[in-house]
Amino acid sequence: MVYLPRTRTNKSGLLLTGLLLSALVCSAAGQYAGAAEKQTIGPVTIVYKHFTYTGSAFTAEGGVTLTSASYNLTAQTVVVYLGGKAGPGGTGITKAIADGDPATGTQVVGNFDDVKLGRSYKFYADHAVYKPDPTKPSGGTVDFTGNVTMSIEAPDALAVPSITHLKHAVVTLGSGPDYPRIDGDEGETVLTPLH
């Protein structure tokens, strides 16, 4: 299966991005049909400089890199809350909050790559919150707020990466061809189709 972004917005500009992208990548999608389903949840590794753990949450600071099966993220601070019933895989993450550094203007950067299609969806924001979807084992959302910029690299569909500025964006993670799904609110985008 392949993973195409679905971009939704309440403004025509961003909606156009989604429609165009969907159309542009549609032909490329077919050739990957039937491929092994991508694992969108799994181990997460966090590299940090400073670390504190209190039993129900840990805080990683000083420049943090978080790598998961679904995406990777860099931030100044990441706070991960752990909880739920312990199972064979241990307790899960109930929430994770990432912040940039206002003093230096450093933002949270989230990368959602589709290696098979060679596409990259990158988000820059002041703040990001991850919440798992309790109804879907591999589902969850990453909510970006504060000076959000979305960059989509799709060499097979776009001549140059598209740049979209918006106030708020939500990336929905999950298994299947509809994920990751991107929902954005009011914004502007620049899109240059390849053909």
Next chain:
Amino acid sequence: MYLQHTAARITLVFTTLTVSCSLACAAPLAVHPLSSSASAKAQKTPGFNKNDAGSTGNLRVTNSNIYATQPDSKRPGKFLWKIWASGFTLLNPGDQITVTVQNVSALLFQTGQAAATLHAPLATYDNIKHTIVASGGVMVHSISEPGTTLRADNVVFYAATGKLKATGHVVYHNGKTLMELHTNELDGDTKLKTLSSNSGGSVALPKGL
């Protein structure tokens, strides 16, 4: 300082130690030799003079198989630690007593409660700093947090505060979250429930995002 043992020959040595240690020990230390073997002996260190043994405590005592406990002076009937070891060396330069033990198994307490077990090839107790410095590849198992362990080259147990400091190839594993932490230096409580590190490292969560 209070000592319990059965070897008369050691009694004389520990009586001497009692005099010097009483100047520095806030709480008595109980040493219980598990073996009264003939190898137990007191040795003079270079420059030792029997006339000043009580004031300087310049002594070295060796023995094998000991069980030692450190009562908690703030909590009557409670302990700071208990140690089982095969072989020990006791040094008493001045007011300081340094006990070095091999093949150590220890029970560590935090606020009067048994909090963790510790296993190490070597450990040294310092009565001035109230520390146990374990080395040679140390394993700590939390009692209150089942399945939670700490492995490191060296671990220092601060008996007075119930804190631990692990250094060198530190690996922390949480039995509940299965979180695994790798770093070079880690501070924490004896229960392994609260941790901090400033030396950088990585955390792995098997049940990720």
